Amino acid sequence: MNKDIILLRTVEVAAIASYKYIGKKDKNTLDGAAVEAMEVVLKSAEGFSVKVINGEGELDEAPMLYSGQILGDQSNQKHMFDVCVDPVEGTNPAAYNFAGSIATIAISRLNTMLKLPEMYMEKLFVSSQFKDCADLKQGIIACVEKMQAKSQKKDLKAIVLDKPRHTDIIKQFDELGVIVRLIKDGDVLAAIDVVNGEADFVYGIGGAPEGGLMASLAISSGCKMVAKLVSYNQVWPNEKETATRVQKESEALAQAKLSFGQILTDIDLINDPRTRFFAAGITAGGTLKAIDYLNGKYYVSAFMSSHGVIRNIKSIYDMDQINSLKPEIKYLFDKYKR
Incomplete structure (x- = not known):
């Protein structure tokens, strides 16, 4: 599958997993759901792998999406990329259900991202x-x-x-x-x-x-x-x-x-002119809209930019069909359904 589609799905599924905990005043549980969702989707990627450069953070001693973690198809080392990830950028807005939170990831060629200190x-x-x-x-x-x-x-x-x-x-x-x-x-x-x-x-x-x-x-x-x-x-x-x-x-x-x-x-x-950026709205705000759910379908507002091309994307996830066709992520939707 196209790498960009997988990365777009990564942020969208992270937003879907976090939906259950929006407004529940529990930042850690909400963030944990999005982290797990991102890791599961990236782990199942075929044809490429990613190395986390800036992830969940050393101060938190995060067990998933930590700096140096490698995810995806590791059979072909020629197709490994650097990534920055933030499964919930804005955990407080998401936990208290006000504008300001997204799931986001950026990718670039291997060894082109600067690892930034937590400061x-x-x-x-x-x-x-x-x-x-x-x-x-x-x-x-x-x-x-x-x-x-x-x-x-x-x-x-x-x-x-x-x-x-x-x-x-x-x-x-x-x-x-x-x-x-x-x-x-x-x-x-x-x-x-x-x-x-x-x-x-x-x-x-x-x-x-x-x-x-x-x-x-x-x-x-x-x-x-x-x-x-x-x-x-x-x-x-x-x-x-x-x-x-x-x-x-x-x-x-x-x-x-x-x-x-x-x-x-x-x-x-990021020393790579071909870097790509992806985001999906959780509580969002501004030009990116918050995730919504109705009658078994998630409505996700997503964003992608690459090579000077800007895409604002509306995605609809039909749970019944996805659960029958995507067994590798079905359990996420079962676990985090509201």
């Missing part, structure tokens, strides 16, 4: 119109002013994570005339909105591993992303675990040969 990252994702304006060396305000000058308008549309660490920058954006849409979680989902023309850029300090997904999205869609790693101490200076996290960050940076002052472009994160 914070300052990220700027801009539409294709502003590719030459994305340069964090001069700071985010200088980038915004360049975009305003290029477009000859002040009222750019920005999406920003609504976090205390962004209070000052949100105020500065407002003073510049930028229209700001605040989101609680989900900067990868927000970047999809930029690709689909709903905003000009996404900015904020969020998780570094998600940066790999956003890099794939930028490259595959013709947009641009730049980023910079941020110390835990900068975001949470007074927490009990700060000293321990800072020490772990220092070790991770040394191992990865990275530094806090280093500007990382999307190509630095």
Whole structure:
């Protein structure tokens, strides 16, 4: 089967498995369902295999979709690829049933993805119109002013994570005339909105591993992303675990040969112009719609980008027919049916 179809199915089935737990206020169980679903679909892949570069995370000591795990058809090592995965990007929105969660995966040629430490990252994702304006060396305000000058308008549309660490920058954006849409979680989902023309850029300090997904999205869609790693101490200076996290960050940076002052472009994160990005809505929001269920059928809103081609996809999963034709994933639907 076509590799892209399998990867699209991977995110769609992850969204379906998580559906049972949307709004149940149990992040771990919801995430576990999506993780298992992704692993099962990837394990059953024929004709290619994948190596997880940025996965569920070393801090969580995840038993599935962990960094270095290999899934799929391992009989042909010539067809192995790198992947970044996030079975539920936005576990809190999914657990409490508000907008902001998706299942997502990115793929590239073997040994082209940078393994990112589990830490914070300052990220700027801009539409294709502003590719030459994305340069964090001069700071985010200088980038915004360049975009305003290029477009000859002040009222750019920005999406920003609504976090205390962004209070000052949100105020500065407002003073510049930028229209700001605040989101609680989900900067990868927000970047999809930029690709689909709903905003000009996404900015904020969020998780570094998600940066790999956003890099794939930028490259595959013709947009641009730049980023910079941020110390835990900068975001949470007074927490009990700060000293321990800072020490772990220092070790991770040394191992990865990275530094806090280093500007990382999307190509630095994924050095493959043919990278592909896939996502499916869970509670979603914006241009990607939430998963729904009616009369034995799941209605899934999915997204794919590759080679500058953007696809917004509506899929309908008829459980009766799938269960008779796809025994390798039937038990997932039985286990996680609502």
